[in-house]
Amino acid sequence: MPGYKLYYFDVRGRGELCRLILHCAGVPFEDFRDIDYFKDWPTIKSKMPFGQVPVLEVDGDKMLAQSMTIARYLARRHGLAGQNDWEQSQADMYCDCVYDLHNAMVDATWKEDLVKQKELFDKVNQDTIQPHLEKVEQHLVKNGGGHLVGQGLTWADIAYYAYFTTPIMTRLGGEVLTKAPHLKKLIETVGNNPNIQKYVETRPVTSG
């Protein structure tokens, strides 16, 4: 088993999918989040391949940057990427969609004015999330309704779970999945995975 150390700030953000994949697969890793932006970050930043996190350090020397690259690498290594080339590419496609959804929600996530935040959230929901959900729901039903790709759990399912359980989603998104019952059920299924449940129960309370 390789030694993994995941560098990311103490928020969920772009690091949480990598953490969830590792927990789901039951793979031990060092979840390094003790990065104070003003005190520690300049030094750590200078050691990161592209000056940003998340970064996965493998066996103490190899460094991998870019959240989706890290997540895909972990999913492949630990049986969550799909059963063949086509399934793997489908999982990649869904995960890229979720990355786009995250990008659309960045401004709302960090907005301190709560009224403004709700306005931004509602706009992203209406313009971006709902049209996407309509399509995902159709694909999910066509695939049998259980999982997004093939007949088993992949990192695509975990990515949607991560997105629809962020703090802002939990706080403002009560109705978001109303028209996507199959995806809602899938997200519950992922949340009921014992390894994910165990992690979520002990996860540090973070924003973002």
Ligand SMILES: N[C@@H](CCC(=O)N[C@@H](CS)C(=O)NCC(=O)O)C(=O)O
């Ligand atoms: N495309 C990159 C974006 C990485 C990124 O924007 N990282 C931010 C935190 S979410 C960061 O390191 N910010 C500090 C900095 O750039 O100095 C990914 O998905 O990993």
